[in-house]
Amino acid sequence: MTERPPVTAARGRPVAGFRPGSRSGCILIILHQESSSSGRVGHLLSLMGYAADIRRPVLGDPLPTTLDAHAGVVVFGGPMSANDADEGIHRETRFMDIVLKSGKPYLGICLGAQILVNHLGGRVAGREDGAVEIGWYGLEATPAGREMMDWPSMVYQFHREGFDLPRGAELLATADVYPNQAFRYGANAWAIQFHAELTLAMMHRWAVRGAHRFVLPGAQQGREHLAGRLVHDAALLEWLKQFLDRIFPAVPNQP
Template identity: 40%
Template sequence: MKPKVLQIRHMPGERQDRVSAELQSRGFELDTRWIADGHELPEGIEDYDAAVIYGGAQMVEQVGELDYLAREIDWIGRWMKSDKPLLGICLGAQMIAHALGGRVGPHAENKAEIGFFPIEPTPDGQGLIPEEIMVYHWHLQGFEAPPDSALLARGPVFEHQAFRYGRNVYGLQFHPEITRDIQASWLEAGAHLLELPGAQSREQQLAATDKHLAPLGDWLRGFMDTWIGTATTSTLRAS
């Protein structure tokens, strides 16, 4: 039986993102739940070897009004008791940070972070985060690394960009899963957000994509080796 990864998505629509591609290339089966569309999260986690929580237009502050976000927070707490790998991207990272008691909210100057921006490693992030890498962002809020976690990367707009909790829970504020097709859909659906302070124009983003998308994919491949490695069903489920 193939090892299985649960994917939690907040936005509708099937997307072949680069995290999914990396998992499939390693032999993992993907079980995707669109929770905003009414998909339930599994009660038990014994059938899964890892989980990925993706981004979305929702905000952590909506946990009190969107029942599915409240259920997701509870599920995150249950999952982390298993010590199985968990990866949160953008909103997913903010949800994990919130579940662990970290602060999530808007920029102090109400800036957006949309486009390619640099990040740099902290001492704890050395070896995992390159000294110079441009990563893709699309968010209006950010997290502070939660208590008892290790801050891995900093950025010039939203300072906290990546954290690790325990052995294998990671939160990334940026979007290494991005593809040109996904970016194009965001630029179309979110064109109004490009007028916000801190957002790069469509032209700036496309020019940066030509330069930085491939290196970001190379980084993701190495990161996935660190996060989930080449683990098999037996090694992961025994952890």
């Protein structure tokens, strides 16, 4: 099957305090709904100098057979489960083998993290008591995480399932309800359970379209999502800038 050419990410207004880098290449962006967006992650990667190849395997888009044409991969979240009997999810899970063997940087966010965990033989499941994390919740870096960088104390969550730490992975951040919040596998694979990518418009959409989940145990109401953003989002955005800068390093200047 002929692969689609990369789609260049749209330009946006500069993010305050963020200096565009000298990166080059194309990042494979995997989304899970027609209306999904790469949000601030996509915008920051564009400012860093990367183009974006956006694909939605659950809607039938093909995945590349190699990553020779890509500088890295980001897999975002979605309303489905990594355990679903969906061919698109199965293809993404098998695709993790290509990603890991390539040595290219990988970032899995929420569902993207859980897909990586499934590939590595870990367990993805909800809590027996049905508790969820939907809203703003505390985060604590592990010693390994603190050694790497400063982490936000509060993060935005929207999930009903968590994951066990895969064998060989290094835990970077933890929390009370779902203890495994961020990990690193090998040199270049990273996974986070929480969402730093949401723009304000995205959070409004999630709070409206996901309102039926606010009755779940532990979920916060929509007004708490938006009120928490005013207090906690600046620190979360600053962390995201530093985190992406670490995962997708600058390309050295060529002579």
